[in-house]
Structure formats: structure tokens, C-alpha cells
Amino acid sequence: MSIIPTIWMSAIVYASEITILSIGFTLTYLTAKIPNFAHGTYAGIGIYIAFTINKIYKINPYVSFPISFILGGLASVLIYFLVINVLTKLGGGSVVLTIATLAIQIFMTAAIYIYAYYLNRLFSTYTMGFMLKEADFQIGGYQGIFPVALLIVIVTVVVLHLLLTKTNTGIAMRATAEDPELSQVIGVNTNSIQVFSWFLTGGLACLAGAMIPMWFMSFPSSGAAIITSIMAGSLLGGLDNIYGAIVGGFGVGLSEILITTFLTENISVKIGEYRPLIPMMFLIAVLLLEPRGLNGVWERIKVKRQKRRGS
Amino acid sequence: MLDIIWSVVAQETQTRLIIDVALWFGLLVIVAMGLNFQYGNAGVPNFGCAVQVIVGGFTVSAITTRLAFFIVQQAGVVLKPYDSDYDWVYNNFWNVNVGSNPVIKANPLLGISLLLFSLAVALVLGAVMGWLISVPAIRLKSTYLMITLITMADASQIFGKNIPSIAGGTLGMFIPNVFEWYPGDRGVITAVITLAIGLISFLIFRTMLNSPYGRLMRAIRENEITVSSVGKNVVGIRRNILMFASGITALSGVLIAFYYSYVNQDLYQRAFWTYWPWLMLMVGGPGNNAGTFLGSALVIFMRRVIIQYKWYFDQVFFFPVAYFEDILLGTLLILTLIFRPNGLIPEKLLYIPGVNYAKLVREEVKVDWRRAPKARGKESKFQFRRKKEETA
Numbered sequence: 156m157s158i159i160p161t162i163w164m165s166a167i168v169y170a171s172e173i174t175i176l177s178i179g180f181t182l183t184y185l186t187a188k189i190p191n192f193a194h195g196t197y198a199g200i201g202i203y204i205a206f207t208i209n210k211i212y213k214i215n216p217y218v219s220f221p222i223s224f225i226l227g228g229l230a231s232v233l234i235y236f237l238v239i240n241v242l243t244k245l246g247g248g249s250v251v252l253t254i255a256t257l258a259i260q261i262f263m264t265a266a267i268y269i270y271a272y273y274l275n276r277l278f279s280t281y282t283m284g285f286m287l288k289e290a291d292f293q294i295g296g297y298q299g300i301f302p303v304a305l306l307i308v309i310v311t312v313v314v315l316h317l318l319l320t321k322t323n324t325g326i327a328m329r330a331t332a333e334d335p336e337l338s339q340v341i342g343v344n345t346n347s348i349q350v351f352s353w354f355l356t357g358g359l360a361c362l363a364g365a366m367i368p369m370w371f372m373s374f375p376s377s378g379a380a381i382i383t384s385i386m387a388g389s390l391l392g393g394l395d396n397i398y399g400a401i402v403g404g405f406g407v408g409l410s411e412i413l414i415t416t417f418l419t420e421n422i423s424v425k426i427g428e429y430r431p432l433i434p435m436m437f438l439i440a441v442l443l444l445e446p447r448g449l450n451g452v453w454e455r456i457k458v459k460r461q462k463r464r465g466s
Numbered sequence: 467m468l469d470i471i472w473s474v475v476a477q478e479t480q481t482r483l484i485i486d487v488a489l490w491f492g493l494l495v496i497v498a499m500g501l502n503f504q505y506g507n508a509g510v511p512n513f514g515c516a517v518q519v520i521v522g523g524f525t526v527s528a529i530t531t532r533l534a535f536f537i538v539q540q541a542g543v544v545l546k547p548y549d550s551d552y553d554w555v556y557n558n559f560w561n562v563n564v565g566s567n568p569v570i571k572a573n574p575l576l577g578i579s580l581l582l583f584s585l586a587v588a589l590v591l592g593a594v595m596g597w598l599i600s601v602p603a604i605r606l607k608s609t610y611l612m613i614t615l616i617t618m619a620d621a622s623q624i625f626g627k628n629i630p631s632i633a634g635g636t637l638g639m640f641i642p643n644v645f646e647w648y649p650g651d652r653g654v655i656t657a658v659i660t661l662a663i664g665l666i667s668f669l670i671f672r673t674m675l676n677s678p679y680g681r682l683m684r685a686i687r688e689n690e691i692t693v694s695s696v697g698k699n700v701v702g703i704r705r706n707i708l709m710f711a712s713g714i715t716a717l718s719g720v721l722i723a724f725y726y727s728y729v730n731q732d733l734y735q736r737a738f739w740t741y742w743p744w745l746m747l748m749v750g751g752p753g754n755n756a757g758t759f760l761g762s763a764l765v766i767f768m769r770r771v772i773i774q775y776k777w778y779f780d781q782v783f784f785f786p787v788a789y790f791e792d793i794l795l796g797t798l799l800i801l802t803l804i805f806r807p808n809g810l811i812p813e814k815l816l817y818i819p820g821v822n823y824a825k826l827v828r829e830e831v832k833v834d835w836r837r838a839p840k841a842r843g844k845e846s847k848f849q850f851r852r853k854k855e856e857t858a
Binding site for chain 2: 442446
């Protein structure tokens, strides 16, 4: 029927979502210097925005993508102003801020569950364990989300690259990530840069979340559940390099589905249950072999080349 | 007539509440004290304490149960086969309740020794697990450590779910009731033993804190680089602390398994065994055992009251009470971090024999504050010059 096997399509859609989420996770780590454990939960918000748009208001689910980008960004900015900014001003260290993000994750997951129960009561439909596959359009036998997800990833990467290298805001963002105090000295308003980056990360995460129910079964907790894959992708990329996060996120997302499928087909069906262990393996392997991830490997290669040239 | 029944029921509810609060306080205060030892005093953010608790539970289900079956078989009781995974799970109920429990009822010593055996094994296995989970990230920044530890709890649950010979897979499994010989309520004796173990571990932690090792821990928390520059092995000490506290935390898992007489990987969820102890630690005040006790007592009491009056909350809310608890947990944690960053009871200075802090501070003040500035004021050229500038 179609040339590309379904499992590859599924892997690519999943990898695209993980890539976008990993980019956001890395961006937060760069600007705020904390691993944001609530990052996966933004995706949960996206999932329920898509659900509300399609199932309740009967609109095309693709309409929910821009809406979830904006709403997710606003939620993220709200979290920044209410919690992160306050704690930073009080002088909380990175551990305290990370605990705060964990608290936010617990709070938001519970809030999404409550929202799902609320919808269930109001409209008396099922609100957990749903898919929006049937609302998707078809292109030549393919589900529409497959090209759309790839397109969104490519556009995100290109736009982010242009933003970070060509515009003043992006350059200021990079400067803030490198050294906040020094960039303040040269006249960068670090506060507004922080707000902008939190908006961007929240929006991107929520956008990726809106893509999840188009292909996968979704629950209120499925956003919080993929945080391991996000962290693995981000760590594989080096945790301090956005281009690394693109490669890492795509690699982890692809391998998570492909390795599981390969092993279940060739060894035993039981292995499918161990799927969440794959990103953990990546995490542990990266930390043991090269804590700076692909970025560190790349830098090592660069140094070697320079030495060769010098000699 | 109804009144009398109602009063009996009410009294029963109240005693149950007291037993419940005592038991859960004992269980969670062990975990919270371990966290306080690690994070509050040494700055090791252990977000994987669910792993150690699960190790305690799995010790009971995988090792103690097999040992109990073996001993019971030696005593001459015929048990159903339990070698294959299938038999292990499906003959488990018969083997435990019909086969093993009467033997334990007849021999209280067997029950007690099984309890002590599982506590000892859990202590060792918990420490081993602490070493294992510390391997990837103990050398790196604390954020990396948090990232790895927080994922480990899920990994251990996955193993428990899919390997039935550990804890019966998704069905869970019954374990021999080591308090079978006790005539009264099992909850009471478990609560008493749990509180006793909590007290013992408190004394151990306290002694360690007030020893030179405790000062070393605080020094690592304050500044790793300084400590390593005076020749201490910071990574090794952090690993030791994680291992030691992990061993103690695993005891909590053993006790909860014996209380339920049932082990299922679902009972050891990350959310419950990691986030609630962290809330207790942060509310009470990290770096302070008294604070941990207060925080644990407050949080446990709140949770148990919510669970006791679940029927009331169920009428008010349209969603399960568990999510209300989660909302409460998140809100309380953030509010504590913002308004009471040092907790309800702030940290105190360590007790060092022969050192009187008040005297020390007074002497320091005498030297620095009363005499030194005056002397400097007369002689300093810098100040003189500045005064001149001001007048000009």
C-alpha cells in the first residue's frame, strides 16, 4: 500500500516530537541552568488542547497547533513569573529550582487529570486513552501527520537556527546562556530574554504535545511519562548545545521504537514491555562514556584536527 | 441502639487513625531521615529513594519468601511446587496461607528471625543498589545525578512488573506473615516495630552527624572544591553517604511489605515514595532531624485525615481524591520553597564536644568589631584621603 513501512512512520513521528521537546529542554537548561522536569508535562497540556478542539468543538485538530503553541508559551511564562523568577530572586540554587520544577510537574499532571474528569462529567464522553487519527487527512495513503510532523521539525530547526544566529534577540539569548552577568553589562535585558526563552520552550513543548494524539494513544500522564526520552535526547546531544539536542532527540526517538520493534520481532514479545528502559540505557551510556554527549565528542574531534593541522 | 453502634464505630475509626498515622509516620520518617542525611547534610539530591524502598520490598518477596518456604518444607509440611514462574505465582496464596503461616504461628522465633533476616538482607541490598545507581552520575554535577536517579525508580518498577519470580509480576504476591503468632492487631505490632526501627536509625544518623564525619559532610555541602583541595575524596564520601542512607531506606520497604503481607510493584510508586518524603523534608527544614520529624508528622497527619474522610471529599469533588492530594503536594512544596526556604525549624550548628559556639562568637566580636576598626581608622591612609576629598 505504502512504500514506507508503518513502523518507520510511527518512529519518525515519535522522533519528531521528541526532537522538538529535547530542543526546548536544552534551551531551558541553557538559559535558566536547570533541568526542567515539568517540560514533558507541557506536552500534556498540548494533548488536551488538541482533544478539546477536535472532540468537543469538532474542529480540525490541526487548528490546535498554533493555539497550543501560544497557550503553552503563556503557561510557561506564568510558571516563570510565579515560581522560577521568585525563587531565583530569593537566591535558590539549581537544586532548589529543580525541586520546584518537579513540584510544578506534579501539580500540572494532576490539573490535567482534573480537567479530563471535568470534561468527562460535562460532556459525558471518554476523555482518557484517545487518538485523533481518524480526524487526520490522507495524502497518497499516508496519514497527514507524518509529513506534517517532519515539516514542523524542519521548520522549527531552521527558524531556531536563524533566530539564534541572525537576529539580535537570538544573539542576546546566546550571550545570556554563556554569561548572564557579562551580557547584563553590555546592555542585554536578561529578564526579558528569559521570558522570551520560557515562552519559546513552553510553546514548542505544547506544540509537540498537540502532535502526540494524532498518532499515539494519549492519557493525561503521557506528557509526563516521556520526560525520560526527552532528557535522554537532550543529554545525548550534550545538554548545552541546541544542534546536539536535534540529533540526540531524533536518535533517541527513532531508536526507542525501532529497537523495540526489532527485538520483539526477533527475540520475544515480552521485550516490548521494557521499552522505557531504552532511553534510560542511552542516559546511562552517555553519562558513563562521555558526559558532555555528542557535543563533547564533536569538540574532541575538532581539537584532534587542529592538532594535526598544527603539526 | 444505633447510638451505641455508632460510638463503637467512631472509636474504632479513631484508633485506626492513630495506628495508621503512627505506622505511616514510622515508615516515611525513615525515608525522610535518609533524605535529610543525604540532601540536608551532604547535598546529595537523591531523587531515587523509591528504588531503595522497592529493593526492600523485593527482598521480602524474592528472598525471604523462598527461605520461609524452604524452612517450612524442612519442618515437614508439604507445599505445592513453586519452582517455575507459573507455580510461583499461582500456588503462592496456598503456600503462604495454608502452608507457611501455621508453622510461623507455632514458632514465634521463626517469624522474628525471618523479620530480622529480611531487614539485614535489605540493608545490604539497599546499599548495593545505592552503589549501583550512583555509578553513572556521582562524579558529575548534582543536576545530572537528579536526572539519572529520577528515572531509576521507573526502571525498577518495570523489572518488578515483568519478572514474576521477583514479586509476582502484575498480580503481586502474598508473603508469609511473620507476626502470625501475635494475637492482636497486626497493624499495632508493625507500627511499634517500625517506630522502634525509626528511633534506632535516628540515633545512628544523629551520632554520625555529630561525629567528625558529619562536619565533613556539611563541608562538602558548602563547598566541594575546598574539601577536595584539603585532600578528602569527595566522590568517595558522597558515594558512601548515598550507600549508607540507601541501606536504611530499604528497611522501610521491608516493613511496609510485612504490614500488607503482600508485595506488588504498584505499591512502590515513585510519586509516593519520592515526592512525599521530599515534601516532608522541605516542610520540616533540611539539615535538621527535628525538622524532619515535624514535617513528616504534619504531612502524614494531613494525608491520613484526607484518606480517612475520603467519602466526604468524594461527594464534593467530581474527580478522585488522589489528584487533589497531588495538587496539594505541588502547592505545598512550592509555597515552602518560596516562603520558608529553611523549613519550619531552621538548621542548627552541629554539636562538637569542647566547643562553645556562643563563647567563640563573643571572642570573635571582641577582636574584630570593637578594637580593629578603631585602630584601622586612625592609621589608614586610604580613609584619610577619602575624608579630604569629601571636605573638598
